[in-house]
Amino acid sequence: MRQNPSFAMTDVSELRRLVDRNPWATLVSSADDGPVASHYAVLLDDERDDLTIVGHVGKPDDLIHGLGERELLVVVQGPHGYISPGWYGDVASVPTWNFVSAHLTGIPELLSPDENLRVLDRLVAHFESRLTEPRLMWERPNDEAYIERLARGTVGFRLTPTRVVAKRKLSQNKSADVVERIIGELSGGGPYAQPELAAEMQRALDARGAER
Template sequence: MRQNPSFAMTDIVELRRIIAEHPWVTLVSDTPDGLVASHYAVLLDEGADDLTIVGHVGKPDDLIHGLGERELLVVVQGPHGYISPGWYPPGPNVPTWNFVSVHLAGVPEILSTEENLAVLELLVARFESAMPGPRLMWEPPNDEDFVRRLERGTVGFRLRPTRVTAKRKLSQNRPDEVVDTIIAQLEDGAGPYADPRLPGEMRRAHDALRQARSAQAEKGEATR
């Protein structure tokens, strides 16, 4: 992903939030047979306060990716959407696409059987807990034999990224009034591109910009 300093995300708290809120990721490996991509859910490692993630793949995806033997790229896709030139002031303009994306790269560590079981349990709990009657991994009618057979069909991994590229392209290069108009259009339930997640991210980004500008202005006044 080509980086632009104006759109770079570096705040680890924000990066962790994006990963936690968008756990369905794309795994990409460069193998002797060419590029391979798979799609799985991941979690932030509870034992780390950085961007370490844990997850699993189903066999034989571990062999197809060469899991644990070569670099793995994990693509986390946050909110994104089309931005119409009709939402800008009159004049020459073209459409664009706003988005938030995080790329994590490194050689993953293969988990032990018990570690993998713990990750599988956490994954089930993470998503099942929202259900009115959660079916957790170890609860009946699942028994230990069933769960352990399930585990043997998977390979767990932990990725401590050695390279991180994160981009938040959310109209930061536009005036405040234009950004407010775009947000209003995206929040309009009647519009074909309405999506409350994207304007929510835009608000976060632009609130941070406004605070930074205000702090800079106050600093400038103080030095006069």
């Protein structure tokens, strides 16, 4: 991902927030036959305060990626959406796409079966916690044999990135009144409405105002 200093995202707390709110990630590596990609949910390592993430892949994805043997690129994609030039007002302009994204690269560490089970348990609890009647991994009708059989079909990993490239392109190069107009369009009912992106833009705009 080409970096632009105006849009660079370097604050660890903001990057952690991005990962926490957008756990569905793309895993990319370079295999003998060329690039390969998989899609899995990841979580921040709850024993660390950096950008270390944990997750799992299904077998044989671990072999396809050479998991633990070579670099793995984890792409975390936040809110994104189309920005019409008409939203800038009567000025020369072209369309663009606003987005928040991070690339975390490193050689993952393979987890032991017990560690993998803990990560799987965390993943289920993380997503089920939003439901009024959560169905946790160890609850009936699941039994220990069933869970362990499924877990054997997965490989858990922990990745502490050695390279991070993150970008938050939210019209920071535009005036506050133009940004507010874009936020209004994204918050409306038009074909390119994207409330989550509007919220991120508002958050960035508020931060810009607080720095002045």
